[in-house]
Amino acid sequence: MFVDEVTVDLKAGNGGNGCVSFLREKYKPKGGPNGGNGGRGGSIVLVGDENTADLIDYQYTPHAKAQNGEPGRGKNQHGAYGKDKRLKVPLGLIVQDEDTREAVCEVLEHGQEIVLLKGGQGGLGNTEFKSPIDQAPRKFTEGEPGEVGRFHFVLKTIADAGLVGLPNAGKSSLVNSLTMARPKTGAYPFTTLQPSVGIIDFPEKYSRRSVADIPGLIAGAHENKGLGHRFLRHIERCRCLLLIIDFAAVDQRSPIEDYTTLLNELEHYDAAMLEKPRLVLANKVDLPEAVDHLNAFKKKHRDVEVVPLSCRTGEGLDHAKERIFELTA
Numbered sequence: 001m002f003v004d005e006v007t008v009d010l011k012a013g014n015g016g017n018g019c020v021s022f023l024r025e026k027y028k029p030k031g032g033p034n035g036g037n038g039g040r041g042g043s044i045v046l047v048g049d050e051n052t053a054d055l056i057d058y059q060y061t062p063h064a065k066a067q068n069g070e071p072g073r074g075k076n077q078h079g080a081y082g083k084d085k086r087l088k089v090p091l092g093l094i095v096q097d098e099d100t101r102e103a104v105c106e107v108l109e110h111g112q113e114i115v116l117l118k119g120g121q122g123g124l125g126n127t128e129f130k131s132p133i134d135q136a137p138r139k140f141t142e143g144e145p146g147e148v149g150r151f152h153f154v155l156k157t158i159a160d161a162g163l164v165g166l167p168n169a170g171k172s173s174l175v176n177s178l179t180m181a182r183p184k185t186g187a188y189p190f191t192t193l194q195p196s197v198g199i200i201d202f203p204e205k206y207s208r209r210s211v212a213d214i215p216g217l218i219a220g221a222h223e224n225k226g227l228g229h230r231f232l233r234h235i236e237r238c239r240c241l242l243l244i245i246d247f248a249a250v251d252q253r254s255p256i257e258d259y260t261t262l263l264n265e266l267e268h269y270d271a272a273m274l275e276k277p278r279l280v281l282a283n284k285v286d287l288p289e290a291v292d293h294l295n296a297f298k299k300k301h302r303d304v305e306v307v308p309l310s311c312r313t314g315e316g317l318d319h320a321k322e323r324i325f326e327l328t329a
Contacts, residue, residue: 002195003056004155004234007098010117013041013066013082015143018123021074022136033137034076035126039069041119041146042082046095046105048112049088053197055153066117069143072125082119092158092237098150108158116151120144154233159197159212160328162235164266165244166217166258168251170283173311174244175213178321195234202325209328212238217265232269240327241266241278247294247308248287255282255293256300277327279305281320286310 016038023031044066064087070079093107095116105114121144129137165171179198200209214231235241243262247255259280266273282297284290285308294308307323309316 003054003059004157004195006055006058006062006153007150008058008062008064008153009150010044010063010085011065011148012043012085012117012119012146013068014145015039015041015120015122016069016071016079016082017142018125018128018140019072019074020126020138020140022126023075030136032135033126033130034074035140036072036074036076036078037125037128038072038122038143039079039081040122041069041143042066042084043115043119043146044117044149045084045086046089046093046107046114046116047086048091048093048107048110050091050110052088052090054090055093055155058153066119066146068146069119069122071143072123072140076125076127078125079122081122084119089153090155092156094154094156096152096154098152101152104151117147117149120146156236157195157197157212157234158237159210159235160238161209161211161240161242161324162238163211163213163242163244164217164235164262166246166253166261169244169246169258170311171213171244174281174283174309175211177311177314177317178324179211195231200321200324202321205325207325209324211242211324217262232265236270236273239276240324241273241276242281242324243278244281244283246284247282247290247297248284249289249293250284250287255297259297259301259304279307279320279323279327282306282308283311286313286315 018038019035021035023034064085066085067082069082072079089107091108095104097104123141123143126137126140129139163171175198179200195214198211212234214234245255245258282294307316307320309320
C-alpha cells in the first residue's frame with residue numbers, strides 16, 4: 001500500500017521548571033541560592049530521507065512527541081535538554097496546516113532538516129534572581145510549553161521523468177522493461193493502482209534516472225475523476241514527461257485522440273505541465289494494426305517526437321532509454 005497523504009498530531013517537548021534551592025553545608029548554614037535552570041524541551045525535526053518511499057509509517061502512528069526538558073536541581077545543576085524527535089520523511093513532502101491547508105514547509109533534499117515545532121524554553125532557577133537587594137530569592141519560573149500542531153502531510157514524488165498514459169496503454173510493462181521496479185502487469189485496465197518510482201541504470205555513463213509511474217488517467221482527471229489530482233501531483237516536479245500510447249488501438253481508442261486527451265488533462269490540471277519536454281512512446285508497434293496509426297499520428301503531429309517501441313518484444317527500448325537520459329540531463 002502506497003500512502004501519500006496523512007494527518008499527524010505533533011508536539012514539541014515542554015521546558016523543565018527552574019529550581020528553588022539554597023546551599024546548606026556544615027559551616028554555611030545560610031548559604032546563597034543554588035537552584036539550577038530547567039532544560040529546554042526537544043523539538044520536532046523533519047529529516048529528508050531518500051530511502052523513505054511514502055508516508056505509511058505515519059498512517060499507523062500519526063502522533064509524535066518530543067522529550068520534555070528536565071527540571072533544574074540544587075547545587076546549580078541545570079536540567080538536561082529534552083531529546084529532539086526526528087521524523088524521517090520522503091523527499092517531495094509538503095507540510096500543510098491542517099486547518100488552513102496552507103503550506104508550512106517542503107522537504108526536497110536528502111539530509112535536509114527542518115525544525116517544524118520548537119521545544120519550550122526551560123525555566124529559571126532562583127540563582128538567576130539573586131541581587132544585592134534580595135540575597136535569598138525564592139523566585140523561579142516554570143518551563144514554557146512546547147509548540148503543538150496538527151499537520152497534513154502531502155507527498156509529491158520527486159523523479160526525473162513522469163510516465164503518463166490512459167488505462168491499458170502498457171505503462172507497467174514499460175516500467176518493468178526499463179527500470180528495476182516490478183509493478184503488476186495485466187491485459188486489463190487499472191493494473192497500476194498507486195504511484196511508484198522505478199530506476200533506470202546507465203552503467204556506461206555512471207548515472208541513473210528515476211521514472212514516476214502513476215495510475216492510468218481517465219478523461220476528467222483534472223477534475224479529480226478517478227483520483228486524478230492525487231495521481232497528477234506526483235509528476236509535477238518531473239523534468240520531462242513520457243506519454244505512452246497504445247498505437248495498436250487494442251481497446252478501440254484512437255492514438256491521436258488518446259494524445260489529445262492526455263494533453264488536455266495535463267493542461268487543465270496545470271498549464272505549466274505542457275512546458276516540460278515530452279516524449280511520445282508509441283507502444284505495441286509489434287502488432288500490424290500499429291503501422292497505420294503511427295503514420296497517421298506522425299502526419300498530424302509533425303513536431304512531436306515519437307519513439308516507436310514494443311514492451312513485449314523489446315523493440316525500441318534502448319532508443320527510449322537514451323532519449324530519456326538526454327531529456328533529463
